Amino acid sequence: MQTKNKIIFLVIFITFSMFVLLIVNLIYNFRDYGVKNIDDKAHVLAKTIEHSLTSQMVTGVIENRELFLSQLEDLPNIDKIWLSRGKDVVDMFGIGFNNEIARDEIDKEVLKTGKLKRVISENVFSKSHYRITIPYNATSHGKINCMQCHTNAKEGDTLGAITITMSIDDSKEVGITTVAHTAVIALVLMIIIIFLINMLISPFLNVFDEIKKVMRKAQDGDYSQRVDNPEGKESKDVASWINSLLEKLENSLDAMDSKISVFLTENSKDEKDHLINVKNTVDRLSDVYKFRKTIEYDDTLEEVYSRLAQVFKEKLGLTNFNFFESDTIHNKITAVYVEKELYCDILEKGCRADRTNTVIDSTQFKNVCTICSKCNDINYFCIPYSISNEVDLVVSIYTQTEEETKRVRELIPYIKDYIDTAKTVIVSKKLMNILELNARTDPLTGLYNRKYLEDSISKIVAQANRANIPYGILMVDIDLFKKVNDTYGHDVGDNAIKIVAETLNENCRESDIVIRYGGEEFIVLLYNCDKDSVNELAHKIKEAFALKKIPAGNTTISKTMSIGTSMFPYDSDNVKDCIKYADLALYEAKETGRNKVIAFNKELLQK
Incomplete structure (x- = not known):
């Protein structure tokens, strides 16, 4: 059901409810007013009868009361009037004319209790009657002292009762006519109100229904719908604002979705809603960006x-x-x-x-x-x-x-x-x-170079001192290397250097560090070795190299090497000093005939 129909239905329901309440209230008030009016009239008539009967009794013409009562019955809307004598009056004066005693239970109740009793018989499509039975109670106060005539009665005794029955059809007809006229007027007003409300709010309700339709589509991710056919200036303004906003939103989302998504891999599970796609894309970009900034450091x-x-x-x-x-x-x-x-x-x-x-x-x-x-x-x-x-x-x-x-x-x-x-x-x-x-590293041999040694020496020393690990140091040099370059050329010299590197790698462990120190000189740091092991390995390397064949054009040559050794931290607790000591030992090997291994000793410092 459209909002307009809902509101019109609600207005009709409220107006009709007010109409019904108005009619019910009017009927109740008319009835209450009619009953009160008849009640007042009955009391006045009963009081008149009381005073008249008292006067007749005093003047001695009480026998004429029957005529008096019959004349009262000729009054408009008066059906019947009768008297009912109480016990004290009956005992003193008899039952009176036409058996002036209680005719029914209502009379008996009033005579017994001394309280007024009224009965209303209402019928919509037939005659309606009003009956009231009013007691006459003995009193010695006022202008007339009841005790003077009714000597056997006491103060407050019920001497009798007057019953009056009246027709209320006239009052009922007036009430029905008034209610009918009021109902017609209220119905006309209700129709007018509904018409005016419909005329005034229809444009807004139509726009509201259009907005609801557009928003439902937007909820599903379709921002292409627009508010159509607005009526009235205010409605057209609202529709224009909403359509403009939707146009900007749709264009912006399309642009953002297409431009941002290029930075990411296409996702086959894109949502229909561009807004959700943009959010997901931004979330992905944010995660990726944070990842990139992290790994860059x-x-x-x-x-x-x-x-x-x-x-x-x-x-x-x-x-x-x-x-x-x-x-x-x-x-x-x-x-x-x-x-x-x-x-x-x-x-x-x-x-x-x-x-x-x-x-x-x-x-x-x-x-x-x-x-x-x-x-x-x-x-x-x-x-x-x-x-x-x-x-x-x-x-x-x-x-x-x-x-x-x-x-x-x-x-x-x-x-x-x-x-x-x-x-x-x-x-x-x-x-x-x-x-x-x-x-x-050295590009010719692939070994570590002197810079590596300088950068790593402090770390190596710290590790050795912390774990109490000794290092053996070899300083290796090719004998008469300059002669090779001069005789065969630098290419053959490079081959000789490669063969040295090959020999060192073949005879050293992975934990050892082999370094090309410069030119034809090499340093080997032997991890966790004693002096004997260092000496043994040095001779092994020297002998292995002597057996190697160095390509020299169409022929091959063989060369020897000299090796100087030292021990860290036994020769010195400074690695750099130990390298110098190994160099001194190498120099000694060169000076004393080459092709030999010389271990450092303190005497070399004196030379």
């Missing part, structure tokens, strides 16, 4: 991947996933984050998702990836992302049910948002790592 690439994993768990609700980096230049894959365990042989056999650059979904084709050896009881979802020309990132997500995999499929746009955001940070961190590595 992370120190290492490992922190970035850990932060991305935190987003996967807290924002996306994923519980089992791994991240892999694919080096497209060297065809090498590295696990950069493992949440629980590795399910496939991706590190050794490569990745199908990365190779084909497509999403791999095991729910679409069972065992689609043959290298996933532990995936029989789980579903896997592998998504490749290109980070740069040299690096791809593969996100592997593992689920227990197809429904969970379906949810992961719906999360792909959100995952891509965070990956895209992290791309530049990952690339910049990798470039920084490369620059740092280049700054700290």
Whole structure:
């Protein structure tokens, strides 16, 4: 039902209710007024009869009372009048004319109680009557002393009663006529009021219904509806304001939705309501922006991947996933984050998702990836992302049910948002790592360089002192290296240096640190070694190098090396001093014939 019809119905109901109440009140008041009027008339008549009978008794003409009463009955609307004698009067004077005793129960009740009694017989479509029975009680007060004539009566005794019956049809007819006229007038007024209200509020109610229709559409996400066909100036103004507001809202939402969404991956589950889409997009942008600002200040690439994993768990609700980096230049894959365990042989056999650059979904084709050896009881979802020309990132997500995999499929746009955001940070961190590595490594041999030693020496010393770990120090140099450069050229010299690096790597442990100190000199820091072990390893390296063949054009050559050793912290509690001592020992080896290992001793300081 339209609002207009509801209000008109309400107005009719209220007006009709007021009309009914008015008529009921009018009928009640007319009846009450008519009864009171007749009641007053009856009392006046009863009092007149009382005084007349008293006068007749005093003057001795009481026998004429019958004529007097019959004459009163000729008055308009008077039906009957009769007297009823009380017991004291009957005992003293008899029953009187026409048995002036109680005729019915009402007379008896009044004579007994001495209280007035009235009875109204009302009928809408037939005659209506009013009866009143008024007692005459004995009194010695006033102008007439009842006790003078009624000597057997006491004060307050009921001497008799007068009963008067009257017709109230005239009063009823007047009341009905008045009520009918009033009803007609009220009905006409009600119709006029309803007409005026309808005429005055119809334009506003029509606009209200239109607004309600427009708002219902807007609630469903459709802001294209407008308020149509307004009537009246005020309604047209309201409609114009609302239409203008809706136009601005629709255009703004469309523009915001289209412009903001370009910063994010398209979401296939867009809502119909542009306002909700804009809110969701802004929320996504806010989350992605906060993620980006956070990872920009992370120190290492490992922190970035850990932060991305935190987003996967807290924002996306994923519980089992791994991240892999694919080096497209060297065809090498590295696990950069493992949440629980590795399910496939991706590190050794490569990745199908990365190779084909497509999403791999095991729910679409069972065992689609043959290298996933532990995936029989789980579903896997592998998504490749290109980070740069040299690096791809593969996100592997593992689920227990197809429904969970379906949810992961719906999360792909959100995952891509965070990956895209992290791309530049990952690339910049990798470039920084490369620059740092280049700054700290020797490009010819791939070994750490002197700068690395200078930057790391304090950390190495602190670790050694804290754990009470000794280091053996080797200072290595190729014998007569300048002659190689002069005779065969610098290319062969570079080959010789590479062979030294190769020999050192082959004979040292992963915990040892091999450094190209400069030119043909190398330093090796041997972790947790005693003096004998250092001496033994030095000879092993020297002998291994002597057996190496160095390419020199169409032939090969062999060279020897000299090695000086020292021990930290036994020779000195200063690592730099120990490096100098190893250099002194090397110098001694060179001066005393080359191709030998010399350990530092205090006597070398005297030379």
